[in-house]
Amino acid sequence: MSQPYDLAIRASSVFTEGRWRPATIAVRDGVVAAIADDDEEVPAHAVVTLPEGQVLVPGIVDSHVHVNEPGRTEWEGFTTATRAAAAGGVTTIVDMPLNSIPPTTTVAALELKRAAAGPQASVDVGFWGGAIPSSLGSLEPLRAAGVFGFKAFLSPSGVDEFPHLSTAQLRSALSEVAGFGGLLIVHAEDPSVLDRSGNDGGADYRAFVASRPELAEEDAIAHVIEGVRATGARAHILHLSSARALDAIRAAKAEGLPITVETCPHYLSFSAEHIPDGATQFKCCPPIRDEANRDLLWEALLDGTIDLIASDHSPSTAELKFAGDGDFQEAWGGISGLQVSFPAVWTAARERGIPLDRVLGWMAVNTAALLGLGETKGSIAVGADADLVAFSPEEAFAVHASALEHKNAVSAYDGRTLRGVVHTTWLAGEVVHVLDDTEERMPRGRLLERRSTL
Incomplete structure (x- = not known):
């Protein structure tokens, strides 16, 4: 008789191999070792049977998270960010190269990030590098050190230490990453359009949206497309908010x-018509636009034009988020939503009659594929990491910002009722979160690197 597995999880509904089925997932040494029928005897040191109403799904892979440590850890650090991730069913995050100090634009800065994250991470953590004017021509060493790709801004980032690329520098960056088969991920807003559209700010949300018009995204995305066509480089458009760019x-x-x-959960959950004046917790760039635009983003997800959904968790202190007492020009931009991103998207999808498996495709399967982690992350399959979530899709809960694991109690989702409760999260077969459990758990997250074959 073979040795017992470390863990067996039995559920009446498991999402595996692209379909739902009753199954028992057997785990050994942190990976899925076998998938058996739910009524099959599976010897294991620990056996968990999910109760009625809970389904077993793969851990969410969030490819767009700003942790901000080191340098701005008062905004968010690896302890709070990764605990929030685990509580939200997210088992892998990839950290953006800003707003930490220093930004992740050199190998030395990457090592500082890794040293900070390693002892604290409750989930697996990877890293993006940064493409800024001073790092162009020297991106390959960062890639060799394991970053998954390089982020560039085409308009000011909001922090002086991460300047944006001009159109000519964008072309240079694309040529450089094409030379070694890398990936450039782009914040696509055109600064000349933003300059022409600027206004005096204030509390009027419509005025804020007008200051970041859809044309800014359209023009910047056109530059990316032209650059990709000319160089053959791989490019990824971040946080698309404008449906007018979809045809291109x-x-x-x-x-x-x-x-x-x-695109992001906030663009799929909120609309400009329902954002009150002065509610700067909703400020992000590019901005949340109107309902008709939101409908078109959903259509583009369904037809495959938009490939995936990532949180763009971009927190700050309450002092910064509410700077200017409701003035959208003064307040820091960014939505803090890592812990609630999966339930938020599921809630909005459910209201549209979109099944949970499509949400898992956008937030687990396709995000893992973007990172080249599709063999180990984003699905429940033999040989994949045993990153698993017991999820109750019909259970509702009210979001209270003060109860979230994020470092600062600021959230656009505060007071909103969502569907989909994360009851238990396993990372490599080990429990990293249990709903309403106060047990202090050891950080079990691993630091991820881009696979050398990519």
């Missing part, structure tokens, strides 16, 4: 250009 993206994909696109 569809055409680029139809042409066969290697471009992928993400």
Whole structure:
């Protein structure tokens, strides 16, 4: 008789191999070792049977998270960010190269990030590098050190230590990453459009949206498409908010250009018509637009024009988020939503009759694929990491910002009722979160590197 497995999880509904089925997931040495029928006897040192109403799904892979440590840890650090992730069913995050100090634009800065994250991480953590004017021409050493790709801004980032690229520098960055088969991920807003659209700020949300018009995204994305066509580089458009850019993206994909696109939970959950004046907890760049635009983003997800959904968790202190007493020009931009991103998207999808498996495709399968982690992350399959979530899709809960694991009690989702409760999260077969459990758990997260074959 073979040795017992470390863990067996039995559920009446498991999402595996692209379908739902009753199954028992057997785990050994942190990976899924076998998938058996739910009524099959599976010897294991620990056996868990999910109660009625809970389903077993793969851990969410969030490819867009700002942790801010070191340097701005008062905004968010690895302890709080990764605990929030685990509580939200997110088992892998990839940290953006800003707003930490120093930004992750050198190998030395990456090592500082890794040293900070390693002892604190409750989930697995990878890192993006940064493409800024001073790092162009020297990106390959960072790639060799394990970053998953390089982030560039085409408009001011909001922090002086991470300047944006001009259109000519964007072309240079794309040529450079094409030379070694890398990936450039792009905050696509055109600064000349933003300059022409600037206003005096204030509490009027509509005035804020007008200051960051859809044309800014359209023009910047056109520059990316032109650069990809010229260089053959892989590019990924971050946090798409404007549906007006979708036709150009569809055409680029139809042409066969290697471009992928993400949008975010807040663009799918909120609309400009329902954001009160002065409610700067909703400020982000590019901004949350109107309901008709939101509908078109959902359509683009369903037809594959938009590939994935990532949180763009971008927290700050309450003092910064509410700076200017409701003035959208003064307040820090960014939505703090890591812990609630999965339930938020599921809630909005459910209201539209979109099944949970599509949400898992956008937030687990496709995010893992973007990172080259599709063999180990984002699915429940033999040989994959045993990153698993017991999820109750029909159970509702009210979001209270003060109860979230995020470092600062500021959230656009505060007071909102969502569907989908994360009851238990396993990372490599070890429990890293249990709902309403106060047990202090050892950080079990691993530091991830880009696979050398990518």
